[in-house]
Amino acid sequence: MVFSSLIFLFVFLVVHLVVYAFVHDRYRNAVLLVSSLIFYSWGGPQYLLLLVGDTFASWAFALLIERSQGQAAKRAFLVLECVVLLGLLGIFKYLGFVLGNVQAVFGAPELIPQIVLPIGISFYTFQLISYVVDVYRGQIHAQPRFARLLLYSSLFHQCIAGPIVRYETVQNEIEHRRPSRNDIYYGVRRFSIGVAKKAILANSCASVADTLLPIGSDALFTQVTTGYWLGMAFYMLQIYLDFSAYSDMAIGMGRMVGFHYLENFNYPYMATSIQDFWRRWHISLSSFFRDYVYIPLGGSRCSRAKYVRNIFIVWFLTGMWHGASWNYILWGLYFAVFLLLEKFVIRGRMPRVAGHLYALIVVYFGWVLFHFESFAEMGCVAAGIFGLAGGGFTSLEVHTLFMQNIFLLLFCIIACTNLGAWLHSRLFAAAKGNDAALLLYSVLEALTPVALLVVAVIGLAGASYNPFIYFQF
Amino acid sequence: MSEQSQKELRSEGGAAVSASVADEAHRDQGAPKQEARVQRPAEVPRRRRAQRVMSTIARWRTRGLAAWAAVMLVGGLVGLLFFARPATSAVEMRNLTEFPQITLQNFLDGSFFTDVSLWYADTYPLREPMVAADHGIDSLFGVTVDGAMVGGNVKADEIPDAVSDDAESPESSVAATPASAPDERVIAEDIQANIMDGIYIKDGAGYSIYYFDQQAADTYIAAMNKAAERLDGISTVYSIMSPANSITLDPVDAANVGGSDQKQTLAYLATRFDQRVKSVEIVDDIIAHRSEYLYFYTDHHWTQQGAYLAYEAFCKAKGIEPVTLDQRRHENFGEFQGTYYDTVASMGNVRTDTVDAYFPNGTNEMTYWTEEGEELVGAIVDENAATWDIPFKYSCFIQGDQPLETIHNPKIDDGSSCLVVKDSYGCAFVPLLVDSYEDVHVIDFRYTDQNICDYAKKNNIQDVIFITGMKIGLTESVAATLLAEVS
Numbered sequence: 001m002v003f004s005s006l007i008f009l010f011v012f013l014v015v016h017l018v019v020y021a022f023v024h025d026r027y028r029n030a031v032l033l034v035s036s037l038i039f040y041s042w043g044g045p046q047y048l049l050l051l052v053g054d055t056f057a058s059w060a061f062a063l064l065i066e067r068s069q070g071q072a073a074k075r076a077f078l079v080l081e082c083v084v085l086l087g088l089l090g091i092f093k094y095l096g097f098v099l100g101n102v103q104a105v106f107g108a109p110e111l112i113p114q115i116v117l118p119i120g121i122s123f124y125t126f127q128l129i130s131y132v133v134d135v136y137r138g139q140i141h142a143q144p145r146f147a148r149l150l151l152y153s154s155l156f157h158q159c160i161a162g163p164i165v166r167y168e169t170v171q172n173e174i175e176h177r178r179p180s181r182n183d184i185y186y187g188v189r190r191f192s193i194g195v196a197k198k199a200i201l202a203n204s205c206a207s208v209a210d211t212l213l214p215i216g217s218d219a220l221f222t223q224v225t226t227g228y229w230l231g232m233a234f235y236m237l238q239i240y241l242d243f244s245a246y247s248d249m250a251i252g253m254g255r256m257v258g259f260h261y262l263e264n265f266n267y268p269y270m271a272t273s274i275q276d277f278w279r280r281w282h283i284s285l286s287s288f289f290r291d292y293v294y295i296p297l298g299g300s301r302c303s304r305a306k307y308v309r310n311i312f313i314v315w316f317l318t319g320m321w322h323g324a325s326w327n328y329i330l331w332g333l334y335f336a337v338f339l340l341l342e343k344f345v346i347r348g349r350m351p352r353v354a355g356h357l358y359a360l361i362v363v364y365f366g367w368v369l370f371h372f373e374s375f376a377e378m379g380c381v382a383a384g385i386f387g388l389a390g391g392g393f394t395s396l397e398v399h400t401l402f403m404q405n406i407f408l409l410l411f412c413i414i415a416c417t418n419l420g421a422w423l424h425s426r427l428f429a430a431a432k433g434n435d436a437a438l439l440l441y442s443v444l445e446a447l448t449p450v451a452l453l454v455v456a457v458i459g460l461a462g463a464s465y466n467p468f469i470y471f472q473f
Numbered sequence: 474m475s476e477q478s479q480k481e482l483r484s485e486g487g488a489a490v491s492a493s494v495a496d497e498a499h500r501d502q503g504a505p506k507q508e509a510r511v512q513r514p515a516e517v518p519r520r521r522r523a524q525r526v527m528s529t530i531a532r533w534r535t536r537g538l539a540a541w542a543a544v545m546l547v548g549g550l551v552g553l554l555f556f557a558r559p560a561t562s563a564v565e566m567r568n569l570t571e572f573p574q575i576t577l578q579n580f581l582d583g584s585f586f587t588d589v590s591l592w593y594a595d596t597y598p599l600r601e602p603m604v605a606a607d608h609g610i611d612s613l614f615g616v617t618v619d620g621a622m623v624g625g626n627v628k629a630d631e632i633p634d635a636v637s638d639d640a641e642s643p644e645s646s647v648a649a650t651p652a653s654a655p656d657e658r659v660i661a662e663d664i665q666a667n668i669m670d671g672i673y674i675k676d677g678a679g680y681s682i683y684y685f686d687q688q689a690a691d692t693y694i695a696a697m698n699k700a701a702e703r704l705d706g707i708s709t710v711y712s713i714m715s716p717a718n719s720i721t722l723d724p725v726d727a728a729n730v731g732g733s734d735q736k737q738t739l740a741y742l743a744t745r746f747d748q749r750v751k752s753v754e755i756v757d758d759i760i761a762h763r764s765e766y767l768y769f770y771t772d773h774h775w776t777q778q779g780a781y782l783a784y785e786a787f788c789k790a791k792g793i794e795p796v797t798l799d800q801r802r803h804e805n806f807g808e809f810q811g812t813y814y815d816t817v818a819s820m821g822n823v824r825t826d827t828v829d830a831y832f833p834n835g836t837n838e839m840t841y842w843t844e845e846g847e848e849l850v851g852a853i854v855d856e857n858a859a860t861w862d863i864p865f866k867y868s869c870f871i872q873g874d875q876p877l878e879t880i881h882n883p884k885i886d887d888g889s890s891c892l893v894v895k896d897s898y899g900c901a902f903v904p905l906l907v908d909s910y911e912d913v914h915v916i917d918f919r920y921t922d923q924n925i926c927d928y929a930k931k932n933n934i935q936d937v938i939f940i941t942g943m944k945i946g947l948t949e950s951v952a953a954t955l956l957a958e959v960s
Contacts, residue, residue, distance in 0.1 A: 001586070001590065005590055005593075005594060006548075006552070006593055006594045006597055007589070007590045007593040007594065008590075009545070009548065010545070010548040010549045010551075010552045011549065011552060011593070013545070014545050014546060014548070014549035015549075017545075041583075041586075042583065042586045042590075043583045043586070044581065044582050044583025044584075044586075045580065045581055045583070046581045046582065046583075047583075116582075181531070181534070181535065181538075182531075182534070184538060185534045185535075185537070185538055188537075188538060188541050189537075192541070200610065204611070204614065218628060219626045219627065219628075222626055222627075222628045223626055224626075227626070391626065395622070395625070395626070395731075396620070396621070396622035396625065396673075396729065396730065396731075397622045397623070397624060397625045397626055399618070399621075399622075400618055400621040400622050400623065400820075402615075403615050403616050403617075403618045403621075404614060404615040404616070404617070404618070404621075404819070404820075405614050405615045406614075406615040406616060407613060407614055407615050407616075408614035408615060431526060431530075432522070432523070432526055433522075438526055438529055438530075439529075441530065442529050442530050442532070442533035442534075443533060445530060445533050445534050445537055446533040446534060446536045446537030446540065447537065447540075448537070449537055449538070449540075449541045450537060450540040450541045450544055453541055453544055453545070454544060455610070457544075457548060457603065458603045458606045458607050458610060459607055459610065460594070461594070461597065461599070461600050461603035461604055461607060462603065462604050462606075462607025462608070462610070462611070463594075463607075464591075464594045464595050464597075464600065464604070465565065465604045465607065
């Protein structure tokens with residue numbers, strides 16, 4: 001089930017919230033767990049086995065680690081945990097890719113198994129690994145109750161699309177949480193922002209991007225230069241708005257019931273460098289790699305050669321995490337190159353405005369690598385952006401799409417900045433001293449969640465519009 | 474405000490507001506007794522003000538929460554109104570998603586649940602007004618442009634020189650005759666994709682741009698030649714192609730919108746046809762009358778006035794006198810919105826279409842068979858059309874697209890007969906033909922697997938008239954169907 005669907009909003013969430021609100025405090029975790037398992041099963045109950053199995057292994061290994069006396073035993077259990085979880089992730093996510101490459105080089109094996117990727121496996125695997133490693137490091141206590149750990153790994157707020165929540169962040173709130181009215185309000189508002197962002201902005205950007213850059217179609221190769229530019233610009237907006245909308249919804253739903261998940265995005269397109277971008281983009285993933293790969297490898301407190309090696313390992317893995325295809329790996333390594341450039345050549349000497357521009361351009365071309373799994377398509381778009389387009393420089397279609405979506409484009413660009421939050425804080429400051437401003441602020445506070453919800457629902461209903469103009473009943 | 478909620482307020486992601494509210498709250502409640510002792514007189518109104526700000530905001534936020542919860546609950550309840558869930562959508566001309574059948578396989582792999590989600594959204598009771606509202610939101614995304622293009626990133630094939638001899642003959646370039654026609658749904662989707670790709674919008678009208686597809690054209694040629702060969706000495710084969718309506722654009726616009734030259738395409742077909750195929754040339758007549766109402770502004774079809782030019786040209790090719798439009802009764806069925814209506818409307822003003830229908834003199838009754846095989850009697854031009862929904866009015870002609878229709882004109886008894894093999898362009902054409910034959914048979918080749926030549930032989934048909942729109946007949950899956958049905 002996706003958050004941005006009518007059935008999620010009007011069936012799942014309504015029932016879940018009503019039941020959650022009316023049951024006794026002591027049953028609330030049970031309600032959350034059952035809801036989460038139903039939510040997860042919606043994408044295919046067979047994959048629930050994997051989620052439960054991974055959680056069971058992590059639960060057992062964490063307890064074994066905590067109860068073991070010797071360091072060697074603890075380490076052995078940690079290694080086992082990693083072997084089991086990464087092994088399963090490897091089989092379900094990367095086996096087809098690896099065998100495909102082996103086949104391309106050695107001509108064998110003949111048959112490559114087609115394995116369906118279980119929903120959310122990349123997210124919950126990392127959550128569970130972080131949990132066991134933190135137990136190993138003594139930063140947290142192992143959770144003795146399996147159901148509690150299963151709640152952590154399967155919690156529908158973040159199970160299938162992040163953020164990757166650390167156990168440390170929620171350990172107390174799993175046991176005790178008491179959301180205030182403000183918590184509920186912030187949660188509802190944040191969720192509504194997310195669902196409207198997804199249903200209206202991200203989906204509309206996706207529609208323009210897909211029209212201009214139809215993957216898998218010959219039309220991709222006959223696009224004009226301005227079509228590639230505009231298509232990639234809309235894709236760049238889409239991917240941020242879409243992904244951050246999911247995080248908004250997750251954070252919001254958590255907050256409604258008293259969980260305080262950490263932020264996953266911090267206006268990444270306002271970054272002044274690539275290093276800054278990665279501090280702002282998918283923060284829960286980059287901090288995972290920082291804490292569990294980069295720093296254990298020695299981080300930056302080592303020789304220059306080791307540092308370079310560490311950076312490449314981390315960014316190879318970051319790229320690979322995004323998908324089992326070379327283009328994602330290339331995308332990760334591409335950022336590694338710019339991070340090294342910033343560390344050894346630029347060294348913070350770029351003026352601020354130039355830094356913004358540089359970061360945006362690097363990220364923009366990064367999305368070209370990310371978007372196209374086929375190297376033929378990627379090459380065609382990259383060449384097209386530089387004027388080597390099959391279709392020429394511009395076309396009436398691109399002009400039309402640009403004019404038809406010009407306000408959408410501007411609005412989405414603004415939505416990527418902190419302007420909204422800044423205006424909100426200015427209005428609040430004014431409200432403290434002025435009655436008219438107070439009334440305006442208060443009314444806006446009341447209207448924002450409900451207006452965004454209504455707009456989002458309209459957008460979601462509109463997405464189901466699928467006219468068959470030439471097909472009879 | 475409790476200590477916990479102050480902490481929560483502080484931790485609200487990135488919002489300076491909450492921090493400020495929290496600070497306010499902290500100031501409000503932090504060590505009140507001590508503050509009271511050291512308080513200066515000026516601080517009292519400030520504290521009161523802060524309290525009022527806090528309580529006002531909290532009050533409105535509570536109202537906001539209540540409104541949000543109400544919308545969610547109402548949305549949930551509306552979703553439960555199973556009796557109000559529609560099964561079809563008139564606006565979208567399709568059946569809505571049905572509730573899926575559960576099987577072990579689709580349960581385990583999750584596709585059952587995906588289909589349930591689809592069903593829920595597709596048949597949600599308030600969906601149509603919400604879809605309309607969504608169109609309203611979309612219209613705020615930008616500005617409308619006149620001279621706009623929707624789609625059109627299509628790579629057309631080069632049209633081979635019509636008179637060159639060295640070109641490959643169509644028969645040799647067309648792969649072996651398909652054993653069976655493509656699936657009806659594939660054809661429908663191909664046609665939809667084709668007629669909706671490349672629409673130029675100007676002055677409130679939509680013009681579809683034609684893109685030459687060599688393979689499809691050669692398949693169509695092969696079909697005509699095969700029919701002529703199989704019906705040699707039995708029936709005369711005519712081919713009529715309605716150009717896409719962009720043929721009526723002025724030359725300056727036509728040069729800007731791209732696409733392939735339709736006249737050149739028709740010339741290519743004509744020169745590749747077997748000499749037994751009579752190609753009815755209408756393109757020059759249409760260009761000569763292009764300022765008239767020959768095509769709808771919001772639809773890919775021609776009007777009956779446009780179809781009349783084809784009828785006139787056909788009569789000339791056959792050597793008979795046409796029954797002119799002013800010799801017929803006609804009626805206007807009122808406003809019509811065609812396939813391009815949404816697209817044109819998204820660019821601003823739309824020119825209003827109306828359906829003007831001319832009745833046959835001999836009879837207005839026909840027998841037809843539906844896709845389900847049901848035999849029915851209906852009107853050739855249906856006078857009830859005036860009361861139909863606006864998008865359906867083009868179906869006033871010969872009951873829309875039916876697999877098979879027969880018309881007997883009691884006022885003619887010369888034994889003359891024709892078989893019209895048509896797509897939807899033929900609908901406006903057939904009523905005009907009724908007064909020129911004793912018997913008119915009509916096959917919509919897309920909705921039947923009837924062998925056309927066998928049918929013509931069995932019914933002693935004199936003339937077999939193929940009539941299609943260029944954007945439809947020259948689509949690969951459609952031409953392949955035609956070829957399969959004449960072979």
